[in-house]
Amino acid sequence: MGSGLFAAGAPVRIRKLMPPGHVRAPAYIRGKHGTVERVIAPFKNPEQLAYGLPAAEQMLYRVRFSATELWGDQAENPRDFIEAEVYAHWIEPQDPTHAT
Amino acid sequence: MPHDHHDHLSPSGHPYRADDDTPLSYWQTMEIAVRELLVEKNVTTPEEINAQIDKMDARSPAIGAAVVARAWVDPDFKQRLLKDGSAASLEMGFDVGPMHLIAVENTQDTHNIIVCTLCSCYPRNLLGLPPDWYKSRAYRSRTVKEPRKVLSEFGVTLGENVTVRVHDSTADMRYVVLPARPKDTDGLSEAELASLVTRDSMIGTGVARNPST
Structure with a gap:
């Protein structure tokens, strides 16, 4: 999981999974398209640390989403952005057919 | 009337806060138990814990x-x-x-x-x-x-x-x-x-x- 590396600016999609338990990808970004704002650093996976499990390091990224990608017509202003920290195992490459 | 508490307001106009007479919650009990164990096993001391709280409050x-x-x-x-x-x-x-x-x-x-x-x-x-x-x-x-x-x-x-x-x-x-x-x-x-x-x-x-x- 999450072995692929993304560079700053890379178009990505957040995995659309709804697993139970301690999860660090907020639900409102799952399945949404964005771009990597910056690559931060590897950190031990908090989703494993939370249960006292041996935690593998996962690269942490900041991913930028447009307000319209997240909220559609309800977005207050199409120029606005929401940025969140997302671990590598939640990120997949963007489908090239996705129209931005 | 300063001693008239019928309206449950202090002289400053704020409501009095009820006394905290409820039993400890599960996590409050857990915190006390863990803290006492850490002190008992010489992992930390009450002084160190207080010093850390002071440090947090000073920020x-x-x-x-x-x-x-x-x-x-x-x-x-x-x-x-x-x-x-x-x-x-x-x-x-x-x-x-x-x-x-x-x-x-x-x-x-x-x-x-x-x-x-x-x-x-x-x-x-x-x-x-x-x-x-x-x-x-x-x-x-x-x-x-x-x-x-x-x-x-x-x-x-x-x-x-x-x-x-x-x-x-x-x-x-x-x-x-x-x-x-x-x-x-x-x-x-x-x-x-x-x-x-x-x-x-x-x-x-x-x-x-x-x-x-």
């Missing part, structure tokens, strides 16, 4: 304000702060701890605002304890969805041509907003500038004060 937005004022007067420091917030703060003697600090700059075109939708992550080492509203479900859920409406409720009205960047503090980073330096502050000292930097201006729910107000 206030004045620390963040000093960092912001330095960035306003020293362009090289500002660049270092935007590149690596933790290292730049440490230069001034402020250790932001194991979390990494990201500073985001407000400009004419961009307004930044910080939220933690998952819990209540906050740059405590720079700003002290978070205000209660920062931890509220309303602030946490609304700020990512309708930041402009939230901002207007804080008295910050942004033009249509200003971009709002909402930063959701979901993992190991902590954020501080570098507010825009107010106009007509050229002659002010670094300390005077720091006094214009409010807590809310560093969360992004406010802007720095004007020297005249």
Whole structure:
């Protein structure tokens, strides 16, 4: 999981999974398209640390989403952005057919 | 009548707080048990615990304000702060701890605002304890969805041509907003500038004060 590396600016999609338990990808970004704002650093996976499990390091990224990608017509202003920290195992490459 | 408590208001007009006579919750009991075990096994001492609480209580937005004022007067420091917030703060003697600090700059075109939708992550080492509203479900859920409406409720009205960047503090980073330096502050000292930097201006729910107000 999450072995692929993304560079700053890379178009990505957040995995659309709804697993139970301690999860660090907020639900409102799952399945949404964005771009990597910056690559931060590897950190031990908090989703494993939370249960006292041996935690593998996962690269942490900041991913930028447009307000319209997240909220559609309800977005207050199409120029606005929401940025969140997302671990590598939640990120997949963007489908090239996705129209931005 | 000062001793008439029928209306349950103190002389200052606030309601009296009820005595805390309820049994301990599960987690309160757990905290006490763990703390007593740690002391009993000589892992820590009550003095160390109190010293740490004092240290936490001593932190206030004045620390963040000093960092912001330095960035306003020293362009090289500002660049270092935007590149690596933790290292730049440490230069001034402020250790932001194991979390990494990201500073985001407000400009004419961009307004930044910080939220933690998952819990209540906050740059405590720079700003002290978070205000209660920062931890509220309303602030946490609304700020990512309708930041402009939230901002207007804080008295910050942004033009249509200003971009709002909402930063959701979901993992190991902590954020501080570098507010825009107010106009007509050229002659002010670094300390005077720091006094214009409010807590809310560093969360992004406010802007720095004007020297005249």
